[in-house]
Amino acid sequence: METLVPKRVLVVDDESSARKTIAFYLRDIGYEVFEASRAEEGLQLVIDNVPPVVISDIRLEGMSGIELLEKIKEIQKNIQVILITAYGTIKDAVSAMSLGAESYLTKPFNLDELGLIVKRAFEKTQLLQETQYLRQQLLATKKFERLVGNHKTMQEIYKIIEQVAPSTANVLVYGESGTGKELIGEAIHRNSNRRNGPFVKVNCAVFTDTLLESELFGHEKGAFTGAYTRKEGRFELADAGTLFLDDVNVMPLTTQVKILRFLQEREFERVGGTKTIKVDVRVLAATNQPLAEEVAKGRFREDLYYRLNVVPINLPPLRERKSDIPILIGHFIKKYAEKHSKDVSSVDDEALALSMAYDWPGNVRELENIIERAVIMTREKTILPKHLPTLQNVSAKAASGVDSLIGRSLDDIEREVIVKTLGSVDGSTKKAAEILKVSVRKIQYKLKEFRQQAIDAGLEPDKALTFSDESVE
Numbered sequence: 001m002e003t004l005v006p007k008r009v010l011v012v013d014d015e016s017s018a019r020k021t022i023a024f025y026l027r028d029i030g031y032e033v034f035e036a037s038r039a040e041e042g043l044q045l046v047i048d049n050v051p052p053v054v055i056s057d058i059r060l061e062g063m064s065g066i067e068l069l070e071k072i073k074e075i076q077k078n079i080q081v082i083l084i085t086a087y088g089t090i091k092d093a094v095s096a097m098s099l100g101a102e103s104y105l106t107k108p109f110n111l112d113e114l115g116l117i118v119k120r121a122f123e124k125t126q127l128l129q130e131t132q133y134l135r136q137q138l139l140a141t142k143k144f145e146r147l148v149g150n151h152k153t154m155q156e157i158y159k160i161i162e163q164v165a166p167s168t169a170n171v172l173v174y175g176e177s178g179t180g181k182e183l184i185g186e187a188i189h190r191n192s193n194r195r196n197g198p199f200v201k202v203n204c205a206v207f208t209d210t211l212l213e214s215e216l217f218g219h220e221k222g223a224f225t226g227a228y229t230r231k232e233g234r235f236e237l238a239d240a241g242t243l244f245l246d247d248v249n250v251m252p253l254t255t256q257v258k259i260l261r262f263l264q265e266r267e268f269e270r271v272g273g274t275k276t277i278k279v280d281v282r283v284l285a286a287t288n289q290p291l292a293e294e295v296a297k298g299r300f301r302e303d304l305y306y307r308l309n310v311v312p313i314n315l316p317p318l319r320e321r322k323s324d325i326p327i328l329i330g331h332f333i334k335k336y337a338e339k340h341s342k343d344v345s346s347v348d349d350e351a352l353a354l355s356m357a358y359d360w361p362g363n364v365r366e367l368e369n370i371i372e373r374a375v376i377m378t379r380e381k382t383i384l385p386k387h388l389p390t391l392q393n394v395s396a397k398a399a400s401g402v403d404s405l406i407g408r409s410l411d412d413i414e415r416e417v418i419v420k421t422l423g424s425v426d427g428s429t430k431k432a433a434e435i436l437k438v439s440v441r442k443i444q445y446k447l448k449e450f451r452q453q454a455i456d457a458g459l460e461p462d463k464a465l466t467f468s469d470e471s472v473e
Contacts, residue, residue, distance in 0.1 A: 005126045008051040009118065010034045012042035012068065013084065014060050022055060025111045026118065039063035046072055046079065052125040053102075053118055057084045058092055066096050073100045078128050080121035084109070146183050148331045151321035157184070157313060164311045165191035170263070172248075172308045173286040175315030178365030181286035184313060185244040194282060197241030200234050205247035213255050214271050223272025235268060239279040248308070249287040249294050253301065259283075260304045283308070318360040318367065322412070325355050326453055328364060332371040333383065344375050347383040349450055350423060353416045354391040418446055 009031045013019035016037070023033045034049060036042035039060050046054065054072060058065035069081045080102040085092065096104070102121050105114060147154070164171055165188045173181045182201060189199045207215055210224065218233030234243055245251070251259070262268050267278045285308045294300035318325070329347055337344045347355075360366055374387040385392055418432065422443075425431035429443045436443070 005052050005122060005129060006032070007122065008032045008034065008049060008053075010036065010042055010045055010049070010051040010054045010056075012036045012039060012054065012056040012060065012065070014038065014057065018057075018084075022111070022114065025115070029115055031118070039065065039068040042068060043071055046075060050076060051079065053080045053082065053121045055082045055084065055114075055118070058096070059086070066092060066099065069096055069099055069101055078125060080125055082114075082117055082121060147180065147187055148328050149321060149324040150327060151316075151324045153316045153321055154324065157315065160311070160313055161187050161191060164188065166193060168282060170282075170308050170310045171284045171313060172291070172311070173284070173313045173315060174290070175286070175288065176317045176363055177288050178363030179315045179317060180364050181288075181315055182244060182246060184315060185242070185284045185286065188284060189242040189244075189282075192242070192282070194241050198238050199242050199244065200238035201244045201246065202234050203246045204251045209252040209254065212252065213258065216255065217258060217268050217270055218273075219271035220273040223270070227272065230270070233270065235262065235279055235281055236277065238281045240281075242282045242284060245283065245285040247288065248285040249289040249291060249300065251300075253299075256301045256304050260301060260307060263304075263307045318363045322356055325367070326352060328367055329355060329371055332368050333375060336372045336375040340372075340376055342375050342378075343381055344378055344383065345381055348385065350419050351383050351385045351388055351391075353412075353419045354385055354388055356412050357416055358391050414446070415450065418443065419450075 007030060009026050011019050011022050011026070011033060012035075013022070014037050019035055019037065023035050026033045034045045034051060036045055039056070040063055042054070042056065043063075045051070054068075056065040056068055060068070063071075065083055069083070072079050072081055077100065081100065083096055083101050083104040084107065085104055086107050094104070102124065103117050105117065147158070161184070171185075171188060173184045175181045175184075185201075186199060189195065202212075202215060204212055214223070214227075214231065214233065216233050217235060218231050219227050221227060221230045245259075258268060262281075263283060266280070267276050269276055291300055291305050291309065295302045295305050318328075329352065333344055333347065336342070355367070362369075370388060370390060371383070374383045378384070378387045417436070421432045421435055422429070425435070429440050429447070433440045433443045
């Protein structure tokens with residue numbers, strides 16, 4: 001990871017010749033320089049341009065350099081301020097260090113010395129920025145430990161989770177099968193005040209109508225044939241925690257009535273029982289069908305729909321966030337290489353191209369299953385196209401059809417064309433460039449871009465691409 005610190009410097013000095021000499025020197029060694037003769041003018045330039053480094057004389061008309069330092073730190077504490085002082089104000093400069101000044105120079109000073117101090121100030125800013133970035137990434141990892149993806153729709157979902165998690169609001173997660181709705185529920189629970197309580201899951205689709213009601217609310221001994229003992233339901237097990245109802249769209253109407261009553265009164269009775277039970281449970285629900293349509297068809301209660309749908313979260317299918325595929329593949333390779341004790345660390349670029357071209361009807365769950373199989377079956381450190389037979393078969397069928405390009409992005413198509421052309425010429429970028437009628441530099445640039453995408457996905461950069469008879473510049 002490398003963050004970019006713009007090479008911008010602000011010089012504030014009311015002595016024109018001194019200010020211009022410093023500015024000329026800094027521009028000559030590669031910095032973009034802003035100039036100000038007054039502290040007030042410099043402060044506005046800080047607000048407008050946020051330069052990582054500010055050089056200011058202490059003695060200025062009006063607001064002093066020390067006052068400017070204090071106001072800059074209020075705006076952005078990571079801005080490094082270097083003070084220029086005459087002999088008589090060294091004491092002031094030293095005291096300013098306690099206010100956050102990076103360094104100070106006494107007049108007259110050597111410009112090369114100034115250049116070294118500015119260089120160190122930028123290095124410090126770079127380090128602070130990277131440390132802050134890593135800290136944010138670590139916090140994000142803890143908050144959304146099992147959710148993987150940087151697509152803009154996922155970023156919006158993370159924001160919703162952060163906002164809704166501390167509340168008691170019911171949340172309804174919409175998404176196709178395999179998109180990870182349960183993981184959204186877990187993330188909400190983990191970031192809520194109930195995180196130390198149980199997270200209990202129920203898939204409404206796997207139970208018959210009678211068994212689902214018993215599973216949720218429990219039953220008394222003898223309530224029905226086979227009820228030999230009393231059983232606590234999932235609501236009781238989730239007390240002081242969260243209950244996640246998956247595939248709520250298939251829930252029978254009779255059970256919906258009892259769920260609605262619980263959401264209104266926070267109480268229920270076990271099947272076959274008369275004792276009223278009260279529990280403190282937050283209900284999260286998920287559906288792979290639009291519940292509004294189920295309500296219109298009379299298959300889902302409208303009042304329950306509004307109770308559950310306080311905060312909706314729409315989880316996109318994988319085909320709508322394909323930029324996350326390399327990241328997900330890297331995540332699953334690491335996960336299953338550890339689980340199955342395999343020395344697998346990367347994916348071949350052509351195999352990655354196949355993954356990007358596929359629509360993934362089974363979404364993230366299908367991708368996970370295919371990558372786990374590939375990790376198990378490969379004898380190499382890299383997953384190759386032959387380890388993805390499902391994708392190869394689909395690709396072969398698509399290639400034979402007249403509509404093989406419809407629905408695919410230009411980036412996907414370009415990537416596949418370059419990769420396949422390189423493969424046909426044993427990785428020669430020169431030959432590939434001739435065939436594609438582009439420059440070698442264009443091919444090299446694209447390979448570098450593909451390699452960076454692999455690095456961002458957590459894969460080994462030296463294994464991300466296998467074509468290199470010419471260097472990638």
